Amino acid sequence: MKMKALLLMSCLATVFFAGSLYAQQEGTDYVQQKMAINFAKMTSILNHLLIDENYEVIIQEANAIEEHAKWMKKRIPELRKDNEFFEGYVLQLESNATNLKAIAKRIYKERGLGNKSSEFLRAQASAHFGQMVTMCVSCHNTSRAK
Numbered sequence: 001m002k003m004k005a006l007l008l009m010s011c012l013a014t015v016f017f018a019g020s021l022y023a024q025q026e027g028t029d030y031v032q033q034k035m036a037i038n039f040a041k042m043t044s045i046l047n048h049l050l051i052d053e054n055y056e057v058i059i060q061e062a063n064a065i066e067e068h069a070k071w072m073k074k075r076i077p078e079l080r081k082d083n084e085f086f087e088g089y090v091l092q093l094e095s096n097a098t099n100l101k102a103i104a105k106r107i108y109k110e111r112g113l114g115n116k117s118s119e120f121l122r123a124q125a126s127a128h129f130g131q132m133v134t135m136c137v138s139c140h141n142t143s144r145a146k
């Protein structure tokens with residue numbers, strides 16, 4: 001449990017650090033607000049993957065991040081500025097959130113039936129979470145690396 005907490009803290013510190021550095025650039029308050037909410041949702045997903053294991057919460061959080069990616073997709077011309085990778089990061093964030101949601105739904109359903117047969121999918125769920133974090137950090141990094 002100590003290791004898990006440590007891992008949780010260090011992952012979150014990385015995302016937060018990337019987010020706050022990025023915020024030093026110009027941008028709309030609205031995007032910043034949405035991103036800060038995303039940050040809280042990522043924290044919550046990690047907590048539920050590792051410690052509290054409420055898959056219903058994971059479904060909700062992943063859904064919100066997927067919606068956020070869809071929103072960013074619509075505003076690519078305005079948001080991407082000179083980040084040529086922006087669209088790719090948005091699309092990958094979206095597809096990983098979609099996949100995480102699908103896996104969480106299955107685990108949630110099977111657990112409800114008292115069935116442990118989909119527990120092996122927890123590793124895949126974590127891999128999608130990891131890809132989501134990678135997209136957060138990659139987009140922020142390339143946007144400010146000038």
Ligand code: HEC
Pocket residue numbers: 015019020022023024025026027028029031032033035036038039040042065072079086087089090093132133135136137139140
């Ligand atoms: C495709 C690009 C992209 C992706 C992916 C992305 N962001 Fe952002 N992020 C932005 C933009 C654009 C802003 C707005 C910056 C501004 O307004 O100055 C932002 C701002 C932020 C901020 C605001 C920082 C602050 O202190 O106000 C946080 C926090 C943040 N993002 C977290 C995340 C998290 C968590 C993820 C992953 C779930 C993520 N971002 C994924 C582009 C992205």
